[in-house]
Amino acid sequence: MFLTISTTGSPERPATDLGFLLHKHPGKAQAFSTSHGTAHVFYPEAAAERCTAALLLEVDPVALVRRGQGKGRGGAPDAALAQYVNDRPYAASSLLAVALSGVFRSALGGKCAARPELPEQARPLRVEIPALPARGGPELVHRLFDPLGWDLVRAEPVPLDERFPEWGDSRYVRLVLEGELKLADALRQLYVLLPVLDDAKHYWIAPDEVDKLLRAGDGWLAAHPENGLISSRYLARHKRLTQDALERLELVRLAEADGSEVEELDNAVDENRDTEERPVPLAVHRRDAILAALRAAGAARVLDLGCGQGQLVQALLGDPAYTEIVGMDVSVRALNLAAKRLRLERMGERQSTRVRLLQGSLAYTDKRLAGYDAAVLSEVIEHLDPERLPALEYAVFGSARPRTVLVTTPNVEYNVRWESLPAGHARHGDHRFEWTRAEFRAWAGEVARRHGYAVEFVPVGDDDPEVGPPTQMAVFTTADHPDHSDHPKPSDHPDRTGHTPKEGEAA
Numbered sequence: 001m002f003l004t005i006s007t008t009g010s011p012e013r014p015a016t017d018l019g020f021l022l023h024k025h026p027g028k029a030q031a032f033s034t035s036h037g038t039a040h041v042f043y044p045e046a047a048a049e050r051c052t053a054a055l056l057l058e059v060d061p062v063a064l065v066r067r068g069q070g071k072g073r074g075g076a077p078d079a080a081l082a083q084y085v086n087d088r089p090y091a092a093s094s095l096l097a098v099a100l101s102g103v104f105r106s107a108l109g110g111k112c113a114a115r116p117e118l119p120e121q122a123r124p125l126r127v128e129i130p131a132l133p134a135r136g137g138p139e140l141v142h143r144l145f146d147p148l149g150w151d152l153v154r155a156e157p158v159p160l161d162e163r164f165p166e167w168g169d170s171r172y173v174r175l176v177l178e179g180e181l182k183l184a185d186a187l188r189q190l191y192v193l194l195p196v197l198d199d200a201k202h203y204w205i206a207p208d209e210v211d212k213l214l215r216a217g218d219g220w221l222a223a224h225p226e227n228g229l230i231s232s233r234y235l236a237r238h239k240r241l242t243q244d245a246l247e248r249l250e251l252v253r254l255a256e257a258d259g260s261e262v263e264e265l266d267n268a269v270d271e272n273r274d275t276e277e278r279p280v281p282l283a284v285h286r287r288d289a290i291l292a293a294l295r296a297a298g299a300a301r302v303l304d305l306g307c308g309q310g311q312l313v314q315a316l317l318g319d320p321a322y323t324e325i326v327g328m329d330v331s332v333r334a335l336n337l338a339a340k341r342l343r344l345e346r347m348g349e350r351q352s353t354r355v356r357l358l359q360g361s362l363a364y365t366d367k368r369l370a371g372y373d374a375a376v377l378s379e380v381i382e383h384l385d386p387e388r389l390p391a392l393e394y395a396v397f398g399s400a401r402p403r404t405v406l407v408t409t410p411n412v413e414y415n416v417r418w419e420s421l422p423a424g425h426a427r428h429g430d431h432r433f434e435w436t437r438a439e440f441r442a443w444a445g446e447v448a449r450r451h452g453y454a455v456e457f458v459p460v461g462d463d464d465p466e467v468g469p470p471t472q473m474a475v476f477t478t479a480d481h482p483d484h485s486d487h488p489k490p491s492d493h494p495d496r497t498g499h500t501p502k503e504g505e506a507a
């Protein structure tokens with residue numbers, strides 16, 4: 001298992017300061033014995049212009065077994081151990097994360113007794129891990145690292161065997177991260193995210209794991225759009241611990257925001273309560289279902305209509321397959337929060353050409369929305385009065401007319417399964433309605449028929465045999481080209497409200 005950290009510098013700010021930051025002298029190779037083997041730290045290069053520190057962990061499978069830590073829940077040797085023994089001893093994993101925290105403890109804590117000013121400074125960093133087990137592949141690597149301030153996140157799949165490309169890729173990626181960060185921040189991200197990507201934690205989960213997670217997540221995890229997935233995987237999918245972690249992260253997130261912002265966030269959280277239901281995994285399921293459907297549709301230019309705080313926009317940005325991403329919402333406050341989340345202001349040029357946030361209302365046709373591959377309406381329709389739905393229907397399916405439209409909405413039948421929801425209550429105060437599966441299918445079927453789309457339904461979340469899934473998703477597709485205009489015009493559109501949206505009428 002191998003990881004390198006490099007930095008560049010100048011005579012005034014030498015790269016060899018990395019040695020101070022890591023508390024390891026660049027001039028010598030050192031070995032440390034850890035609970036799982038031996039960790040070697042050495043510097044393949046150490047000059048003022050460029051300095052690289054390498055951490056090499058030699059795993060001792062015998063030590064692993066002796067400590068009883070190579071066992072899965074049932075006491076059988078787990079897949080992770082099998083892999084160290086048989087397969088890929090050089091793969092980075094949770095063991096590397098443990099070694100990292102042992103060998104670079106002070107650096108992780110942002111402490112440097114000799115040069116206390118150093119840890120406070122961001123510097124150009126390059127992290128490389130040649131073989132990183134990544135369950136979820138390059139796409140998940142991007143979702144995890146893209147929001148963390150790196151200029152470059154590269155995750156290349158490692159082929160199973162270079163001689164036989166037809167065998168496909170292994171579950172390993174070569175990871176490269178480059179950007180201006182504080183070293184402690186970079187190390188803390190790796191400490192949490194390596195085991196999350198590995199997804200095969202090798203030791204028992206104790207309650208103080210939540211404390212460790214929050215400490216290592218200080219400054220980046222609370223606002224991370226994937227903090228649900230990160231917490232759940234880091235805590236080996238332990239439900240109660242995950243929920244505990246997420247509740248505490250939410251408090252951190254609110255505390256991190258200053259005065260006026262707290263109020264904004266509070267309201268926004270409230271506004272999106274349905275999408276942020278605790279425990280969070282439903283929001284994660286929903287995003288995964290949406291991403292899978294967009295991928296299956298081969299969409300590159302995507303609208304997120306009613307984008308809220310921009311979580312989905314952010315996830316899409318992480319995947320280079322999406323060349324143009326437009327988030328639209330009626331709420332300026334939500335858009336401001338989205339801009340903050342995406343760091344629009346500080347975004348590099350290449351990224352910023354891919355994303356746009358628009359203020360607008362789905363109750364009006366809007367020319368800016370024409371000609372896209374796909375549109376997503378995630379938990380949006382239920383926020384409109386039923387009388388406004390025909391207008392939304394025309395704006396999306398009649399006027400904007402993307403090839404694929406994804407609509408998600410709560411399945412009201414599932415509400416009996418929410419422990420905290422009093423009988424007969426909607427999931428959120430601002431829901432104007434919540435539909436049964438039959439009601440949603442009837443609406444979607446009519447919409448599809450009126451506008452020349454086919455529609456399919458996908459359950460999202462645990463599909464209960466009796467009451468169905470918590471979230472229902474309709475996938476609409478049409479074969480005709482967006483510019484094609486043989487779809488119903490406003491005049492022949494049977495608008496039940498009598499409101500005929502005017503072409504180009506935008507909020």
Ligand code: SAH
Nearest residue numbers: 275306307308329330331361362378379383
């Ligand atoms: N799509 C996000 C947010 C859902 S909350 C998610 O899945 O997490 C619903 C969002 O729809 C809110 O941000 C709200 O401001 C927005 N919204 C409500 N009515 C709207 C309208 N008429 N036009 C555009 N957005 C609207």
